[in-house]
Amino acid sequence: MKQPEIKEASTAELQEKLSDSRKAFSDLKMAHAITPLENPIQLRDQRRSIARIVTELTKREVQ
Secondary structure, rough: OHHHHHOOOHHHHHHHHHHHHHHHHHHHHHHHHOOOOOHHHHHHHHHHHHHHHHHHHHHHHHO
């Protein structure tokens, strides 16, 4: 999820996307621990996406 998409989404949508992303990241990590992923860059992309969402949610709370 890119930054413009995150800014346009509502807070409820972001919280839902955050929980989905965290579950997907956890699943990817488990799969990678068992057998290496074909594309390990997915782990980095998922982690950064989670960070973008958390940053936007924090920014909205502060305002």
